[in-house]
Each structure stands twice: as structure tokens, then as C-alpha cells.
Amino acid sequence: MKKNAVLLILILVLTIQLLNVYGVQRFPKPEFESGYVQPDTLQPDTRAELLAIMDIVVLTVALAVISWLVLKKRSRIGVFCTSVLSLVYFGFYREGCVCSIGAIQNITLAMFDENYVIPLTVIAFFVIPLIFTLFFGRTFCAGVCPFGAIQDLVSYKPQKLGTRLNAVLGLIPYLYLGLSILYAATGTDFIICRYDPFVGIFRFDASFGMFLFAGILLVSGIFIARPYCRFLCPYGVLLNFISRFSWRHMTITPAACIKCRLCEDSCPYDAIDMPVPGKNPEDRAITLRKLILICLLVPFFVLLGGYSTSRLHETLAGVNGKVHLAKSLLEPTTNNGQPETFEITAFKSSGKPVSQVFSEASAVIRQFYIGSWILGCFIGLVFGIILARQLIIAYQADYTPNKGTCFSCMRCVDYCPVTPEEVKS
Amino acid sequence: METPENDPKINRRKFIANGARASVLIGIGGLAALVAKKTIAGQTVWQLDPAKCIQCGRCATNCVLTPSAVKCVHVYAMCGYCDLCGGYFKPETKTLTTGAENQLCPTNAIKRKFVEDPFFEYTIDEPLCIGCGKCVKGCGAFGNGSLQLQIRHNICVRCNQCSIARSCPADAFSRVPANQPYLLKESGQEENNNKK
Amino acid sequence: MTNQASSASTRKLLQNIAIASAIFAVILCVLIIVNFIQLKRADPLNSKVLTTLVERLHANQDDESLRQEIRELDLLARKAFFTNQWQVRMGGYLLFVSLLVIVICVKATDLMQKTLPDVPSADRRDFWHLRKINRLWVIYTGLFIVILSLLIVLLTHRELGKNLELAARGSSEKEPAAGTDLNTRTTPGTMPKGIAADSLKADSAGTQAPGNVLAGINPDGYPSLQEINGNFTSFRGPGGTGIAYQKNIPTSWDGKSGKNVRWKTEIPLPGYNSPIIWKDRVFLTGASETRREVYCIDLNSGKILWRKTVEKIPGSPAQEPKVISETGFSAPTMTTDGRRVYAIFANGDLIALDLEGNEIWTKNLGIPLNHYGHSSSLIMYRDLLIIQYDQRGSGSVMALAGKTGEVVWKTNRSVKISWASPVIIHTGKRTELILAADPMVASYNPADGKELWRINCIEGEVGPSVAYADGVVYAVNDFSKLSAIEIGDTPKLLWEDTDYLSDIPSPLATAKYLFVVTSYGALACYDAKTGTKYWEQELGTPTFASPVLAEGKVYLMDKKGVMHIFMADQKYTVVSESPLGEGSSCTPAFAEGKIIIRGNKHLFCIGK
Incomplete structure (x- = not known):
């Protein structure tokens, strides 16, 4: 019984503290004598679920x-x-x-x-x-x-x-x-x-x-x-x-x-494929050779794409809000004389440690590094496949x-x- | 045209095509199943958390709608009904009249009504409100913080990616379940009184 | 025949309608764009004219015509805004309708006029040739993309990722090696492993429980400017310029009744050094002729978390130097970089402790030859501990590596003895270390000790440290003068004055105002840029503590222990005068919502 009471008080204290984090009640709520009824705060509904x-x-x-x-x-x-x-x-x-x-x-x-x-x-x-x-x-x-x-x-x-x-x-x-x-x-x-x-x-x-x-x-x-x-x-x-x-x-x-x-x-x-004229063994031999060449080149395309895009990862990551904030915190002297950006004001009022921003941002940049490798490889692969496809002969008689x-x-x-x-x- | 010896070739082609089709289907299904683990049956809507908001004014300019779907919302339960309202009057205002020179709101969207001495009621005329947050800032700095910015869901068009969210400096926007679409902070009056 | 003729005329009609609405649409488009640009450019809701008019009205409340003018202008602005919006919207709808008309007309004519397609001539270029062109162009595009991306890399690459990682590590609290660091650096008794792990979690959540200040901090790094400004790391706050960045500072209290006094703790040994604060811990020193101690006090409870006796320092003199009672044996204020705290005493003993009170390194700088007693406080620049050691016959300023105590640089100064403390300023272009001593105010690069500039403008036994705001350094000394120095590679004397000269309290500057306090209790406010005197006040009580600016208010402690709080403003507006209940000579320190004041006997925490 006593234990429960202690627990209850503890919870109560905790909730009060929690609520205090929000808004500051500088002025007490008035006690109206004229019978004024406080209006409700309207909260219009969102679109009905059924419509989804x-x-x-x-x-x-x-x-x-x-x-x-x-x-x-x-x-x-x-x-x-x-x-x-x-x-x-x-x-x-x-x-x-x-x-x-x-x-x-x-x-x-x-x-x-x-x-x-x-x-x-x-x-x-x-x-x-x-x-x-x-x-x-x-x-x-x-x-x-x-x-x-x-x-x-x-x-x-x-x-x-x-x-x-x-x-x-x-x-x-x-x-x-x-x-x-x-x-x-x-x-x-x-x-x-x-x-x-x-x-x-x-x-x-x-x-x-x-x-x-x-x-x-x-x-x-x-x-x-x-x-x-x-x-x-x-x-x-x-x-x-x-x-x-x-x-x-x-x-x-x-x-x-x-x-x-x-x-x-x-x-x-x-988007209409024209009829492809009949087989020509000479063509076939040449294109087959080219096809093999391109297939051998695909890994090279993939690596080239991956490498060149991965070099871009910091530029690509610059758009990210976290990276942007960290960058402006890291190089604060650039906006000399101008009022600080809203991002920095917001950051200050959030009470978040600077190191957290930096480490989050560098984590994002690492993600971008991996992501841009994958993106580059994907693009290289797409180029390779498109080139190869141009060499694949699909003989057909009709317009399809x-x-x-x-x-x-x-x-x-x-x-x-x-x-x-x-x-x- | 088809000769009998072509048949097995066609059959093989058909088999391969069916196999490919099946694997694509499995792929789509797998992808759907993968994300379906984290799905909710209901919808999500965008909302901003007034506790994080710094009233930078971008809500007024960055919404895809003009005027913005973000409006000032008055939480009457928190209001102190002050005569000198930091959300209504410009700072340094000395004569507390409703003259345009005294009003903080650029569009005259806050209506001030006398209740009883010394209390005044403030109401937001939402069609006029452009969501600039000037009054919110004033109320937060000098008053109880009963004026708060919120996305009004009867106006919001529910963009897949809220265009204010991506420019919000305080990261105050998030997706919330559609059945609880508002994040008004109602610092409990009673609790505070209890404490005193 | 007639049928065909009528359909031809209908087609013609439809075409004409389409053309007419196309012209209409183009005109509308232009109008909408013009209107839109107008709205964007004029921005009637944030009109500058209106703002200036309102400001003028505030200065002159009775101007009815001005009031009327504002009202009319405001109405016009709002009207302009809303009509403009309405026009753009209506224009949009009209444009849409006209486009719809065009589409319908065009589709209808298409339907009426069914034509057979031209059969293209047979000499199409052959299939293989087209494919070859395709291949070539895909390759060209690929090369173009690769070259373009490498070009962008060349133009923008800035090692951002690496820099951020370094910065994160530098001020890190999430360093992966943190756990191991912790175990080697704390004695097992003071912090069990489990708590350490918990406190790490608390750190990342942004809350700081007492007892975990050390958790996960990399001993090699140094705090960012943000972190320094979020704490109170040295005499007169971060950088020593007398400006506190904390908020919700209490403005009234009473030490006797206990109103707004959160706690009060007796400090065993006396000292005129001021408290410093790092997160939840307050540090200060106390000393007598025989004993020197460093104290760490919990900001929330006032409990003395640890006290460290400073003894057995190699090179420490057997005989204490002579000091006067107004200086004492521990006048210099401590400093911290969030990893260690540093303290110096009147006999030249220097000690670095970790935040748990464990000794990291010690040193004796040699007995200060000083007839009042050494009083220059310590300050940190990044991970360098900077000491102004202007003693008789050998003035110098030096920087010691915070981690090891090794001398990183030392610059000799041909100056007389100084009791002032070093100040670190950030001009926007560079960071400078400013020292004052007869005969000059001089600036050094805190990274390498190179002198940046000097100006001869101060004489005598210099006690007050300099003030700095907005590119101007203010130096003052008794029997000398007050000088405002616009800094730069060639510093310029902006203005001088001799009316209010201080020998102990330091001045305080904001971009607009300069406040000078004298030790006999006179107070004056100058225009920071011109030296025009705005107001003068007589406090009536001697004052040794330096004023500190917090939330636009100046906090000034007099010797009787009354805090004079007034607005940093052109007019002298007293916010409150709150008594501590005991005398004080120390400059207060500020934490979020709290003031820490060292009285003659006790340490007080003021807070709601």
C-alpha cells in the first residue's frame, strides 16, 4: 500500500516535470465571473480513411x-x-x-x-x-x-x-x-x-x-x-x-x-519495332564478337561508374539537412555580419550537443559514400546492358x-x- | 509456317518467359512483403511539433498552397486572456487599442474581444491567417504560448513529402497517424496549479 | 457536298476558337507572371516603410497624423496582398479554362479530320546503322557524365566527411573508444562500469545526470565554441569578455530569507577566485598560507563532490610569497576544457585535474615576483592552457598543452607587472588573445603566440582586464585612462576618457554600450563607438567584482554582497538589487536558469 503510494507520487512528480518542459504558464488561467465560456480549440478532421x-x-x-x-x-x-x-x-x-x-x-x-x-x-x-x-x-x-x-x-x-x-x-x-x-x-x-x-x-x-x-x-x-x-x-x-x-x-x-x-x-x-531482315551470317559473326567485347567491358563500366559517382558523394550529401547544419557549424566564420541562419538558431534552442550533429552528419556522409558507389555501379551496369542490348539481334518479320x-x-x-x-x- | 522441328524451341522459349515472369512476380511480392512488415493500415499525415518550432516564418512561404495550410491555432485552455497580449500587440506598443499600428499580425487575422475586466479573448480568423508565426513568437516570448502553429488538415493536400518539412530548420515536421492529426501542446493548467 | 462544307466550316470555327483562346492564354500567362513578380518584390506584408513609421510612432506616441498614416498604409498593404493573391488565383483558373478550350477544339478537329498517315519512303536507313549510332551516343553520354562528375568533384571536393569526422571526434561524446578511456581514467571506486554505460546513454539523449561529466569524452579533443558558450569556462565567462549566453537567469533573490536560493555551501578555504561551471559541476579553489585546495561542487545539489589538496609539486617553494589580504593566495580563477580543469596559486603552483579530481599533471612556474600577489586568471584556447605571467623583470605569456602540461609556445613581453587576465576574442576573421599591462594592450595569435598588434595606451599597475565587443577593445586603469581601440593589424584609438577609471573591476562592453565600474562604487555608461557618456551612477558601496552581461541585463556584485541588476541600455533602469546576505568580491558565474555566486564564506546557487 505504502509502496504504491510512493510509486504514485513518483509518477505524478515525473509527469509534472514532463509537462513543464512544454509551454511556460506565465499567466494563470483567469477565473471568469461574467459567465464567459471558453471556446474549444477547433481541430478539423483529416480526410476520411475510407476514401483511401x-x-x-x-x-x-x-x-x-x-x-x-x-x-x-x-x-x-x-x-x-x-x-x-x-x-x-x-x-x-x-x-x-x-x-x-x-x-x-x-x-x-x-x-x-x-x-x-x-x-x-x-x-x-x-x-x-x-x-x-x-x-x-x-x-x-x-x-x-x-x-x-x-x-x-x-x-x-x-x-x-x-x-x-x-x-x-x-x-x-x-x-x-x-x-x-x-x-x-x-x-x-x-x-x-x-x-x-x-x-x-x-x-x-x-x-x-x-x-x-x-x-x-x-x-x-x-x-x-x-x-x-x-x-x-x-x-x-x-x-x-x-x-x-x-x-x-x-x-x-x-x-x-x-x-x-x-x-x-x-x-x-x-516504340514500334520495325521488321528486322533475315539472317545474315556475316553480320552475326561481327556482332557476336562485339557483344562479347561489351560483356567483358561491363565490369569496367560498373567500376568506372561506381568510382566516379563515389567521388561525388560529399557533393550529393550536401543537400542533406544534417550535413548542411554540420557544415555551417564547422565553418561558422563565413557569414560574418549576417544574422545567423534559422538552422543554427533552431539547433541552439534544441540543446543538442555539437558533437552529435557532427557525428550524425559524418554518418550520413558515410551512407552517401556507400550509396553513391552502389548508384554509380548501377548506372554503369545500365550503360553496359543498354550497349549490349543494341547488339542482340531479334529477327522479326512483323511490326510489333x-x-x-x-x-x-x-x-x-x-x-x-x-x-x-x-x-x- | 511453323515446322514441327521448331516446336521444342518455341516451348523452351515459353518456359523461359514463364519462369522470368514468375520470378519478377516473386520479386514484386517479396518487396511488398518486406515493406509490409512496417506498414500501418491507416494513413499518416504531416504535422508540426510546436515544442520544436522556432517560428522562422517559412511555413508561410514554403507550403505548396497559398495561403499556407499551416495556421495559427489558439489553445484557449492555455491562454491567460491578457490585456497586453504579446501575440496581438507589436513590442513597445503603449496604447492597447486595436489600431493597425499596434497589431503584430500582418493580415489582421487575430480578433480581440473584451470579456470582462481585465480579460480579453483572442480568436484567429483562419482564412486570413497566412501562418507566418509572428504572433506565435510573441505569445511564446511574453505569454503562455497558447498560440501555436499547426497544419490544418481541412486545407492540407497531404503531399507525399511536405515541402515545408524539408525546409524546416528545426526539424519540427513529422508524419503522424491520421487519427491523431494534431500535436497541440497543452501544458496542463491544472498540473501547474497543483505544483503551486 | 453540303455536309462536307459545313464540317469544313465547323473545323474552321473550332480552329479559330483554339487560336483565340491560345492568344488569351498567352496574355493571361504574362499577366500572372507579372503579378506574381510584383507580389514577390513588393512583399506588402513585410513593408519596410511601415516598420519605420511604426518605430517613429513609438518614439512619438502623440502624433495622431502619423497614426492615421500608418493605418491607411497598412490597409493598402493588406488590400494589395489579398487582391494580388486573388488575381493570381483567378488568372490561374481562367488560364486553365482557356487551355481546356484549346485542347477540346484541337481534339475535335482531329476527330473530324481523319487523315491516312503518309507511308514513309522505303529508303530508311538500315537497322544496323541505327543501332550503331545508338551505341555511339550512349557511350558519348556515359563519358560526358563521368567527366562532368569528376569536374564537379574537382570544383567542390572539400574533404567534408573527414573534417566532420575529426570534428565529431574532437568534441565527441559518442567516441567508440570512450568506454575504454573511461575505465583507465577513473578509479574503480568512483564510477562503476554499469553507471558509466548508463551515463553514456544519457549523454546521447542530451540529458546530463550529475556524476557522468567524464563519460565518453575524448581527452585529446577540445570543446567547440558552441560548447564553451554553453558553459562558463573561465573568469568573466567564455573568452573572459564578461558575456554569459545562458537563459532564464533569475533577477531577484534574498540570501537571508532564502528566496530563490537553491543551495548554499560553505567553502572550507577562502579565495577571491570566481567559480567556473562545466555542465553540472562548479569548480573553484581556496587557499591559505599553508594549504591549497581545488573544489568541485554539484551544480544541482551544492554538495562538494570532491576536494583536492594541491601538494608535493616539484619545484614548489618552501616559503609562500608575500601577498596582501585583498589578493589572497588563490586569486586567479580556474579554467576548463571540459576534459580537465586547471588551477594556479599565488606560489606559482599549477595543477591539471580531470573532472573527477584525479591529478593529470602538475608544475611550478616559479614564484611570481609580485608585490600584491599573482592574480591573472587562466584561460583555454582549444586545448592550450594560456597563462599571462607578467611578473617583475620578466613578463611573458605562454601556452601549455592541456593534456601534458608541456610548453607549446612562450612569448616574452617587455611590460611591467600586470594583475589583469587574458581575454580571448573572435573577431570573425581570426581569434586573438588580448593582454593588458603597462605600457601596452597587445594581441597575440593564441595558436602560436606571435604578436599580432600592440598599442601603447595604458600605464600603472594594471588590474582590470580588457572588454571587447564588435571589433573594439576597451582597456582601463586607474591613474591612466580609458581607451577604446578599434582592432586590426594597425589598431586605432577610437576615443579616450579619464572620468571613470577602475583599478580592480573590469569594464563590460556590448556593441552599443560600454559600462565602467570603479572599485569605489561608481558606475558609468558610455556610447561604445563615440565615448559619449549616457549616464553615471553612484552605488555607494565599493565593488571588486566585474560586471557580467546576461540576457540583456548587467549583473554587478558589490562588496556588501548586493547584486545590482540593471538593463544594458541607454538609460539606467534598475531591474533589481538582491542581497546575498554576505559580502562578496567575486564575479558571478552563470548556468541555465542559475547564478553561482561566491560569497566571502559560502558558495550560493541562485535559481527559481
Whole structure:
């Protein structure tokens, strides 16, 4: 009994001390005589949980519908209408967050940060489109992703970019993916969200820079079809990879290709593989030699990439808040005369020891060192694989969509004179 | 076109394709399972901890929304109902009137109402509030700290990565469970009184 | 035919609508951008004009027209802000609608005008050639990226990681080797292993329990400036400039009734040295003609944690030097680098102890030839212990390695005896060590002892240490003058005065004001830059302690033990005058929310 009382007092004392850490009660609460009733502090609720479930349902239904439209109905108009609806729902109604592209970072953070708990919706947004892609190709890009939809809407006079530009710009998404994973894994920033061009439009509100980026992408999108999807989108890298294994992929023609060449220029994304002429043993020998050479060079690419990126690790880590703070504490004399930065003020009021900041920052820099090696190796590997792929000969007779880069937008299908009816007959 | 001797080749190709597909599926599933261990069924929302906040003013400028989703929130339970309110009046103000020259709030978003001698009630007109935190600083420095900055969830668009969070110098922003979306500090009045 | 004609005219119409809305959209875009830039540039809510007007009003409360002007301007500013925001928003919506119209029109014309694609001419460049181009360009890009990244490395590489690691180790409390250090350095009885491990955890959580000050500190490092400023490491605070950075300092107390006195501890031996504070520990010394002691007191409880008798020091003289009673045998204040504490006594005995009171090294500097008794306090620069040893016939300043006591540098000075203490200042460009002794105020590089500059402006038996703020050093001595010296490679005398001259208390400077206290109890405030006298006060009591600035208030202890607290301001505004209940000649030390005052007999902790 006595023991309990002591314990109770101890707890009471502790709680009082704990509460005292917060706000300073300089003035006692008044005792009102006029019968004044203190109003409650309003705390408006956040969006209902149920709506998050609805997002997943809408996503799944939209993916199912569009896959059906692509593979069974083969309808360009249907795809277009679905994409407009998705744009309205995921874009303008849901205001672009959370999206599958950004979810990459949440997944990464969840793997590396023990304290981060990831909502189920985010996992769903990341995984469901991947699974659909594995079965039906990139139907997600065709008409569910609001980013793709808005760019598809504005592409008015798409031009062919030419093989060089395509090859070079097509490398950017790999870099972007690698960097965004590096920054998410170190808990530094979500750069995909930071440089997200279209959320500003969906919300009718954004910083000037965001609007500028969106404007540039949309205006260039009139002449270059889907610039974000093709030359930036990091989720596209994953979809591209997975779609190559897709179980059923959209075809240009419902039956046998008659090689009328009508569709040859129809794809604004340069995603149609032309027929490759028959085997030529001489070519084969030469390319085989080159292929072996490149395969031998891949480890060199990997090491070169890893080395040169690892040299950059301090520059890359400079963005990290902890590193930034430590840097400004380490070199304090530079801002002579100017008032101290908010970061330093906040640090001072936090009562954290300086050594902790330094050791945390150097831990982050170590993470970046390892991370940038991995990133560099990854980029080197990507270069090696892309080079090697250019040498692999896939002989084919027909015009087929490239399973990796095709967005299943169904433009080419409209040009194909072969009709399903003919198949039946 | 297909000749019988091509068949095994096609079968082999099919087998390899199926194998690859299955392994990709396993990969996706594995990744999902890996992160699913740390998942929560509900949502998370962003919120700022007033105990860490230093009122730097970036909430007003760095939100993706204009005006910001961060607003000043008045915790009446903590308020001292002071006549000379550090959150309402500019420092060095001598005449305690509601004249514009005396008001700290740049948008006139705090309403001062007489309750009884010598107490005044202060109410935040949230549509006018831009979340600059000037009043919060004033109240924290001279008063009880009953004015606090909070993200208003009826306005917040729930960015995946809060753009104020990444520029907050005090690291005051964090993801909190959506069923407890506010981090108002309510330094218990009663407890303090008990102590005295 | 008619059908075709009508569809052609509809198409034309749609095209025209699209073109019109495109023009509209472009105009809107320009307007929005202009508006946005306007809002950003004018920033009506933080208008400078308004701020200056309000400041003017504060100076002149009765100016009704000014008041009216502010109100109108404020209304205008707010109006400008909100209308501007509204305009940008509305412009955005209009732009969106016009873009929507364009898209609809264009899509509709597309639908109406179905054209067959051109079949490209057959002479496409062949497959292998395209692939070759692709390969080449991928390789070019790869090379470009590698070169670019190496270029960036060349331009930005600064060994940041290594520097941070070193810095972390230097001021570390999380050093991996900390555990082993601890075991070798503390006697087993004082701190069992388990507690040590616990206290390490407490350290990383940012809370400091008493008894673990040593835990995990690397003996090789030195505290950062931040850490020094967070403590009270020497006479007149960090750097010895009389400025305390602590907050929530109590302003009133009464030693008799015990109001706001947290504890009071009797100090066994007398001494005029002032307490210093490192984290939860207070250090001070006491000495009589036969005995010298160092005390460590727990800041929270006032308990004497340990006392160390300083004895059997090689080279220590058998005979104590002659001192006067106003100086005593332990006038110099101790100093610390958070790893060790250092104390010096009137006979030249110097001792370094770890924070648990274990002797690290000792030394005798030779009997100070000094007719009042040695009184220059110690100060640390990084891991160097700096000693001003201006004695008869041989003035010098030296730096000893804090860890070993070895002399790192020693600079001889041709000066007379000085009782002042060294001051370390950070000018923003460099760190300087400032000493005052007849005939000069001189500055040294504390890292190597090289003289940076000197100026002859002080004479006599110099007692007060210098004050420093905002690029100006202030030196004063009785029967000499008060000088304000703008420092630099060629120091410049800003102004002089002879009205208030001190022989014991040191002056105190802020960027705006200079406060001079004389030992007979007169107090004056000067404009720091011009020397204009703002106010003069007579305290009526002799004052030996030096004033200290904390939270914008000056704390000045008189000999009767009354703390005079006044605003560091152009006007003399007394905040309070709080009696200690016993006399005092020592400068107070400050901790978060607490003041430590050494009275003639007791050590007091003031705090709410």
C-alpha cells in the first residue's frame, strides 16, 4: 500500500516535470465571473480513411478497365476517355498525391528507415500497377497515370526525335531513379516529389518554379509526345523492365501483319519495332564478337561508374539537412555580419550537443559514400546492358510494339487496316 | 509456317518467359512483403511539433498552397486572456487599442474581444491567417504560448513529402497517424496549479 | 457536298476558337507572371516603410497624423496582398479554362479530320546503322557524365566527411573508444562500469545526470565554441569578455530569507577566485598560507563532490610569497576544457585535474615576483592552457598543452607587472588573445603566440582586464585612462576618457554600450563607438567584482554582497538589487536558469 503510494507520487512528480518542459504558464488561467465560456480549440478532421480505400479500388478498377479496353476492345477512344477520367480523379480530385511514381521513395524509405511506417495505400499504389504491367503491359501509362494523361492530352503535333536524342535522353530516367532512391534511402529528400511538374496544375497552386517546369514540359509536350514519361519518369524504368516479361501485350494488328507500313510512323513515342531482315551470317559473326567485347567491358563500366559517382558523394550529401547544419557549424566564420541562419538558431534552442550533429552528419556522409558507389555501379551496369542490348539481334518479320517502351496508347491500332472480323472469316 | 522441328524451341522459349515472369512476380511480392512488415493500415499525415518550432516564418512561404495550410491555432485552455497580449500587440506598443499600428499580425487575422475586466479573448480568423508565426513568437516570448502553429488538415493536400518539412530548420515536421492529426501542446493548467 | 462544307466550316470555327483562346492564354500567362513578380518584390506584408513609421510612432506616441498614416498604409498593404493573391488565383483558373478550350477544339478537329498517315519512303536507313549510332551516343553520354562528375568533384571536393569526422571526434561524446578511456581514467571506486554505460546513454539523449561529466569524452579533443558558450569556462565567462549566453537567469533573490536560493555551501578555504561551471559541476579553489585546495561542487545539489589538496609539486617553494589580504593566495580563477580543469596559486603552483579530481599533471612556474600577489586568471584556447605571467623583470605569456602540461609556445613581453587576465576574442576573421599591462594592450595569435598588434595606451599597475565587443577593445586603469581601440593589424584609438577609471573591476562592453565600474562604487555608461557618456551612477558601496552581461541585463556584485541588476541600455533602469546576505568580491558565474555566486564564506546557487 505504502509502496504504491510512493510509486504514485513518483509518477505524478515525473509527469509534472514532463509537462513543464512544454509551454511556460506565465499567466494563470483567469477565473471568469461574467459567465464567459471558453471556446474549444477547433481541430478539423483529416480526410476520411475510407476514401483511401476508395483510391485503391478506383485504381484497380481503372487498371482492369483499361487493360480490357487495350487487349480486348482495342479501342483508342476508350483508352482516351479512361485517361481523361483518371486525370480528373487522380489528378484534379485527388490532387496528385500519393502517386505510384512517388511511392518508389516511400518504399525505399520504409526499407532503410526503421522509424518510418508506410501506409498500406502507398504499397498498393506501388505494387498494383506493377502487377498489371507484368500481365498486360504498360496499360497503367496508357490511361491511369494522371501524368501520362495530361501529357497525352496536349500532344498535338508530335515529332520524331531521331535515334540519337532518343538514345541519350532515354538514359535520364535511370539516373533519376538511382538518385531518387539514394536520396530517399538516406532520408534526405523525396526528389521525385520535389521536382514533380504536374501536381501544381492539379492543385491550381504551386511555387513559381514548379509552374515553370510544368509549362516547359507541357509546351514541349505539344511537339515531343510525353516528355516526362519517356525522359524522366523513374517509375517508367520499372514498368519498362517488367513489361518486357508481360504475359499478354497489346499488338498492333489483331491478326497477321500484312506489312502495309501504315502504322510505321504512327507511334509518337518511337516504340514500334520495325521488321528486322533475315539472317545474315556475316553480320552475326561481327556482332557476336562485339557483344562479347561489351560483356567483358561491363565490369569496367560498373567500376568506372561506381568510382566516379563515389567521388561525388560529399557533393550529393550536401543537400542533406544534417550535413548542411554540420557544415555551417564547422565553418561558422563565413557569414560574418549576417544574422545567423534559422538552422543554427533552431539547433541552439534544441540543446543538442555539437558533437552529435557532427557525428550524425559524418554518418550520413558515410551512407552517401556507400550509396553513391552502389548508384554509380548501377548506372554503369545500365550503360553496359543498354550497349549490349543494341547488339542482340531479334529477327522479326512483323511490326510489333516494343514491349518495354510502348505505352499501349492504341494510336497505331487505329491505323491498322486489318480488322478482327477478317480474322474470324 | 511453323515446322514441327521448331516446336521444342518455341516451348523452351515459353518456359523461359514463364519462369522470368514468375520470378519478377516473386520479386514484386517479396518487396511488398518486406515493406509490409512496417506498414500501418491507416494513413499518416504531416504535422508540426510546436515544442520544436522556432517560428522562422517559412511555413508561410514554403507550403505548396497559398495561403499556407499551416495556421495559427489558439489553445484557449492555455491562454491567460491578457490585456497586453504579446501575440496581438507589436513590442513597445503603449496604447492597447486595436489600431493597425499596434497589431503584430500582418493580415489582421487575430480578433480581440473584451470579456470582462481585465480579460480579453483572442480568436484567429483562419482564412486570413497566412501562418507566418509572428504572433506565435510573441505569445511564446511574453505569454503562455497558447498560440501555436499547426497544419490544418481541412486545407492540407497531404503531399507525399511536405515541402515545408524539408525546409524546416528545426526539424519540427513529422508524419503522424491520421487519427491523431494534431500535436497541440497543452501544458496542463491544472498540473501547474497543483505544483503551486 | 453540303455536309462536307459545313464540317469544313465547323473545323474552321473550332480552329479559330483554339487560336483565340491560345492568344488569351498567352496574355493571361504574362499577366500572372507579372503579378506574381510584383507580389514577390513588393512583399506588402513585410513593408519596410511601415516598420519605420511604426518605430517613429513609438518614439512619438502623440502624433495622431502619423497614426492615421500608418493605418491607411497598412490597409493598402493588406488590400494589395489579398487582391494580388486573388488575381493570381483567378488568372490561374481562367488560364486553365482557356487551355481546356484549346485542347477540346484541337481534339475535335482531329476527330473530324481523319487523315491516312503518309507511308514513309522505303529508303530508311538500315537497322544496323541505327543501332550503331545508338551505341555511339550512349557511350558519348556515359563519358560526358563521368567527366562532368569528376569536374564537379574537382570544383567542390572539400574533404567534408573527414573534417566532420575529426570534428565529431574532437568534441565527441559518442567516441567508440570512450568506454575504454573511461575505465583507465577513473578509479574503480568512483564510477562503476554499469553507471558509466548508463551515463553514456544519457549523454546521447542530451540529458546530463550529475556524476557522468567524464563519460565518453575524448581527452585529446577540445570543446567547440558552441560548447564553451554553453558553459562558463573561465573568469568573466567564455573568452573572459564578461558575456554569459545562458537563459532564464533569475533577477531577484534574498540570501537571508532564502528566496530563490537553491543551495548554499560553505567553502572550507577562502579565495577571491570566481567559480567556473562545466555542465553540472562548479569548480573553484581556496587557499591559505599553508594549504591549497581545488573544489568541485554539484551544480544541482551544492554538495562538494570532491576536494583536492594541491601538494608535493616539484619545484614548489618552501616559503609562500608575500601577498596582501585583498589578493589572497588563490586569486586567479580556474579554467576548463571540459576534459580537465586547471588551477594556479599565488606560489606559482599549477595543477591539471580531470573532472573527477584525479591529478593529470602538475608544475611550478616559479614564484611570481609580485608585490600584491599573482592574480591573472587562466584561460583555454582549444586545448592550450594560456597563462599571462607578467611578473617583475620578466613578463611573458605562454601556452601549455592541456593534456601534458608541456610548453607549446612562450612569448616574452617587455611590460611591467600586470594583475589583469587574458581575454580571448573572435573577431570573425581570426581569434586573438588580448593582454593588458603597462605600457601596452597587445594581441597575440593564441595558436602560436606571435604578436599580432600592440598599442601603447595604458600605464600603472594594471588590474582590470580588457572588454571587447564588435571589433573594439576597451582597456582601463586607474591613474591612466580609458581607451577604446578599434582592432586590426594597425589598431586605432577610437576615443579616450579619464572620468571613470577602475583599478580592480573590469569594464563590460556590448556593441552599443560600454559600462565602467570603479572599485569605489561608481558606475558609468558610455556610447561604445563615440565615448559619449549616457549616464553615471553612484552605488555607494565599493565593488571588486566585474560586471557580467546576461540576457540583456548587467549583473554587478558589490562588496556588501548586493547584486545590482540593471538593463544594458541607454538609460539606467534598475531591474533589481538582491542581497546575498554576505559580502562578496567575486564575479558571478552563470548556468541555465542559475547564478553561482561566491560569497566571502559560502558558495550560493541562485535559481527559481
